[in-house]
Amino acid sequence: MKNLFQLLFLVTLALSVTTQRVSAQNSEPEKPIYKISGKITEKGTGDPVPYAAVSLVEIESGTNLAGAVAGFDGEFVISNFGNGKYQVVISFLGFENLKSEILTVTETNSTINLGTLALVQDAVALQEVTVMGQRDLIEEKVDRTIYNAENDKTLVGGDATDVLRRVPMLSVDLDGNVSMRGSSSILVLLNGKQSAIVATNVAEALKQIPAEEIKSIEVITSPSAKYDAEGTGGVINIITKKNNLVGASLNINSSVGYRGSNLGINASLKQNKMSWTLGGFGRAGYNILGFFENEQYITNSNGSQVRVNQNADTRNQMMFGRYNFGWDYEINKYNFMTASVSFGLRNMKNLQDGLSTETFAEELLINSTLMDVNVANLSNNIDVNYNYTKTYEKKGKEFSVSGLYSQGNLTNDFINSLYDNSFETIASRVKNLNQGINREFTVQLDYVTPLANGQILEYGAKNILRKAESDFAYFTAEGPDGEFVEVDDVIFSNEFTYDQNVTAGYVSYMTNFLKNYTFKGGMRYEYTSISADFKNSDLPADIPSFGVWVPSVNLSRKLEKGNMIKAAYNRRVQRPSLNFLNPNINAANPRQITQGNPLLEPEMTDNYEVSYSTFVKGSMINFTSFFRNTSGSIQPIRSVLEDDIIFTTFENIGQEKAYGLSIFSNINLSGKFSLNGSVDGYYARLDNGIEDPLYAASNDGFVLSGRLFANYTLPKDWQIQGFTFARGRRVELQGTSGGFGVYGLNFNKQFNEKRGSIGFGAENFFTKVFIIENELYTPTIMQKSTVGLKNMNFKINFNYRIGKLSVDGPRRKKRGVSNDDLKEGGDGNSGAIINNN
Incomplete structure (x- = not known):
């Protein structure tokens, strides 16, 4: 087992070194370094917002030329772009999208620090707010994949079985039996805890939960020691809609x-x-x-x-x-x-x-x-x-x-x-x-x-x-x-x-x-x-x-x-x-x-x-x-x-x-x-x-x-x-x-x-x-x-x-x-x- 961990670490390190060497070989030192950085926080609390998606949009064409994902501390860095006029767009589930002012990037202004950018919590219930566009249905985090079921309108009138059929890495047969990457030995949680509703029979219990009540599905393929040891295929956490x-x-x-x-x-x-x-x-x-x-x-x-x-x-x-x-x-x-x-x-x-x-x-x-x-x-x-x-x-x-x-x-x-x-x-x-x-x-x-x-x-x-x-x-x-x-x-x-x-x-x-x-x-x-x-x-x-x-x-x-x-x-x-x-x-x-x-x-x-x-x-x-x-x-x-x-x-x-x-x-x-x-x-x-x-x-x-x-x-x-x-x-x-x-x-x-x-x-x-x-x-x-x-x-x-x-x-x-x-x-x-x- 120790040898396996060492091998995985060396492979990861080798990939990192190789990427850095290729980048170094292809770069030209005499050219300026193009970089846009900043830190994303939550307005009101000042807490960092990790994993927020950051996109660099070219003003003339309207296309996304580059992007990044904020780290644990909310900080991000965008690179690999050239001269032009751009706008930084920040999005994260539960917050309103944030757009920066138009940025003009030249050889003499190639490094820009936007400082602290505060996201406003999305008040979805306020009548006067009209939300344009749509959020991503799938989020990839360090230890899990999240399917945002609340954004899937085809699920109206369905149940949890219909939701799980759309979730990556999950398979649901016509009887409602769920498997994760081929294994039916799965831990199923409801809002992070066990429930008698899903304990008696998972396939039948899923039919009791209406799709409209589900906020998201979390798929955890490699659970940490905090989770019970049960479930060979991993953990499925069904998050129902809550409010604050x-x-x-x-x-x-x-x-x-x-x-x-x-x-x-x-x-x-x-x-x-x-x-x-x-x-x-x-x-x-x-x-x-x-x-x-x-x-x-x-x-x-x-x-x-x-x-x-x-x-x-x-x-x-x-x-x-x-x-x-x-x-x-x-x-x-x-x-x-x-x-x-x-x-x-x-x-x-x-x-x-x-x-x-x-x-x-x-x-x-x-x-x-x-x-x-x-x-x-x-x-x-x-x-x-x-x-x-x-x-x-x-x-x-x-x-x-x-x-x-x-x-x-x-x-x-x-x-x-x-x-x-x-x-x-x-x-x-x-x-x-x-x-x-x-x-x-x-x-x-x-x-x-x-x-x-x-x-x-x-x-x-x-x-x-x-x-x-x-x-x-x-x-x-x-x-x-x-x-x-x-x-x-x-x-x-x-x-x-x-x-x-x-x-x-x-x-x-x-x-x-x-x-x-x-x-x-x-x-x-x-x-x-x-x-x-x-x-x-x-x-x-x-x-x-x-x-x-x-x-x-x-x-x-x-x-x-x-x-x-x-x-x-x-x-x-x-x-x-x-x-x-x-x-x-x-x-x-x-x-x-x-x-x-x-x-x-x-x-x-x-x-x-x-x-x-x-x-x-x-x-x-x-x-x-x-x-x-x-x-x-x-x-x-x-x-x-x-x-x-x-x-x-x-x-x-x-x-x-x-x-x-x-x-x-x-x-x-x-x-x-x-x-x-x-x-x-x-x-x-x-x-x-x-x-x-x-x-x-x-x-x-x-x-x-x-x-x-x-x-x-x-x-x-x-x-x-x-x-x-x-x-x-x-x-x-x-x-x-x-x-x-x-x-x-x-x-x-x-x-x-x-x-x-x-x-x-x-x-x-x-x-x-x-x-x-x-x-x-x-x-x-x-x-x-x-x-x-x-x-x-x-x-x-x-x-x-x-x-x-x-x-x-x-x-x-x-x-x-x-x-x-x-x-x-x-x-x-x-x-x-x-x-x-």
């Missing part, structure tokens, strides 16, 4: 569409040192139709082969809601507290009409069944959060203590109704009840103190207590109206409890050195103790405790013109969630049953990456290469049971390696038209490490995905925006999952001095049905499945704001608890889900 305004406001947003509708109301009030927020919304999905087809070739224990064909029509219905109340109190200049309570609910029903199963032996039909399947996924959750923050006269010094209590209740049931041989009446029924509850209490302490010469030291501690319960049972009944009788077998009916205690401490250190270099490194230690128990049996559930050291290193080098090169290493831990642990047998499809493994251990992943960011005439381009190595990967094990049933469980047997490259760019073609897009690709190699040829599996291949977004501002407050996203075939251990693409177009008109807006959107309007083909192959199983989804949608969006707010007081960072350490996935039908850490 005084006054009162009420905002109503709604959308009515062919396949979904939503209604949201958000109110805020701030007077003196206190502020209150109250919000709620509901989202309904309907008319979501589809189908699936399944063809399996199974080799049973006697060596003979059978073919099983399955098909059904599908219907999905969903209802989501979220309600929250927040309170802030600024005790005095150095003491601040905040508290919040949020409620969430999810009601999902999936129906498979006429699930037909036909079994063939040597092309002769030997069995045929027909059934209806009704799956209900119902949940509700509550979060209670408290945070106290103390600051000091010394700038940057801060202490905070946070607490979180979360509880989630989950019902995940299904009923299978099997028809008789005539396919006219119901002969029997099977019901699975799977009730769960998940409780979590967290306490976290964080301390930040600046040291001499721009150094920063952070350290803290955290403890998480979790308790999950799953009460599951199977019942059978004769005929359409017979009484259900519980199955007397502890394998099918039992109560499972899972207690987990995670205690952690961390230290992180950051410093600037050699003028343009920044180093941030840290170490985290986590100790986890687990106990599990089956109430109604002596089934084994002995899980040993374990401790892990989690190092992280980030190194960056600022180059000329605002360019930057970064290198990073970190280790991550992925604990299995109850989706993988829950021993409840999921037999919604009786030909393919799944059962969790309560003895699973965590995955361990080492991540390495190198990235380069550059600015070309005001447009940003980023290149990132990475390598990810995972040991003890949790992978499915499939075997064939009696009656040719495929049985799936999970083991720590996998070895995953991924080599990837990501390229994304944000291009401003003019003040009215912008274009941004990205291409992500990686080569994956997977191996389960089993020598037995009956179960051995390995696979490799390339996975590509890409996205493109365009925005054009029309006269009279009209806007048109379009987007598209596509993901290619994805490599899995025992097969592949098919690719897909989505696209949309949106028109938006603002009215009444921009208090309100109305728009029309269309999604996938040329595609009646999406077809996704998946493949599975083992020595005993070959399966090809086709899933169809009717995803064409048309919608009308409406938004209106009542009230007037004005900016008041400094922006204050609000800290909170963030638990991000659990691997999500498995069968998705657990009785309780342990929170993502």
Whole structure:
């Protein structure tokens, strides 16, 4: 590891030296040095504004000839230009653009210092202000990439899933499952802290958060030691809209569409040192139709082969809601507290009409069944959060203590109704009840103190207590109206409890050195103790405790013109969630049953990456290469049971390696038209490490995905925006999952001095049905499945704001608890889900 760090440092240093030598060779000493410098601060506070974008615009042509990005101290330097008349334009999210006076540059006036330039905070709520142009959708910072979702008008009427599909380095499938550069082991935070809303099931939770409520998405591919060790792919932080305004406001947003509708109301009030927020919304999905087809070739224990064909029509219905109340109190200049309570609910029903199963032996039909399947996924959750923050006269010094209590209740049931041989009446029924509850209490302490010469030291501690319960049972009944009788077998009916205690401490250190270099490194230690128990049996559930050291290193080098090169290493831990642990047998499809493994251990992943960011005439381009190595990967094990049933469980047997490259760019073609897009690709190699040829599996291949977004501002407050996203075939251990693409177009008109807006959107309007083909192959199983989804949608969006707010007081960072350490996935039908850490 030490050699690797030395190599990364030497490569970075070599690039720097090479750049300087080439620059020296090409320059002519006798010519004057052209340079414009200055320092950017926030008006009113005098604080520097790091990472502000600085452009040098030629007056005659109106083009950007050069640019720079302000450093940590707000200072910038623009070079590589000649004689002429110019204007410096400074922009940064949350502030009004600032333009300098016209500068005349000659050989005798080639070095200009603009001094201190103060940016004014953008009062977006003031009616008399008309903001021209648009901010960048994507920001590249030292340790993260930020997607500014509040500037994406195509998201009106959508949800967090629609937002994440536009974010570089992220991939979201049609079911809402999120992966970062090919890895689905991700820590998802809401406003920097864990929430029961995203803890039970990330894919479904994203549908509860309306796009209009999201301010930005932060993608952190190399988390520091401050973050929990969970999440092999990195961290996604969803930032919802906040305000530091005084006054009162009420905002109503709604959308009515062919396949979904939503209604949201958000109110805020701030007077003196206190502020209150109250919000709620509901989202309904309907008319979501589809189908699936399944063809399996199974080799049973006697060596003979059978073919099983399955098909059904599908219907999905969903209802989501979220309600929250927040309170802030600024005790005095150095003491601040905040508290919040949020409620969430999810009601999902999936129906498979006429699930037909036909079994063939040597092309002769030997069995045929027909059934209806009704799956209900119902949940509700509550979060209670408290945070106290103390600051000091010394700038940057801060202490905070946070607490979180979360509880989630989950019902995940299904009923299978099997028809008789005539396919006219119901002969029997099977019901699975799977009730769960998940409780979590967290306490976290964080301390930040600046040291001499721009150094920063952070350290803290955290403890998480979790308790999950799953009460599951199977019942059978004769005929359409017979009484259900519980199955007397502890394998099918039992109560499972899972207690987990995670205690952690961390230290992180950051410093600037050699003028343009920044180093941030840290170490985290986590100790986890687990106990599990089956109430109604002596089934084994002995899980040993374990401790892990989690190092992280980030190194960056600022180059000329605002360019930057970064290198990073970190280790991550992925604990299995109850989706993988829950021993409840999921037999919604009786030909393919799944059962969790309560003895699973965590995955361990080492991540390495190198990235380069550059600015070309005001447009940003980023290149990132990475390598990810995972040991003890949790992978499915499939075997064939009696009656040719495929049985799936999970083991720590996998070895995953991924080599990837990501390229994304944000291009401003003019003040009215912008274009941004990205291409992500990686080569994956997977191996389960089993020598037995009956179960051995390995696979490799390339996975590509890409996205493109365009925005054009029309006269009279009209806007048109379009987007598209596509993901290619994805490599899995025992097969592949098919690719897909989505696209949309949106028109938006603002009215009444921009208090309100109305728009029309269309999604996938040329595609009646999406077809996704998946493949599975083992020595005993070959399966090809086709899933169809009717995803064409048309919608009308409406938004209106009542009230007037004005900016008041400094922006204050609000800290909170963030638990991000659990691997999500498995069968998705657990009785309780342990929170993502």
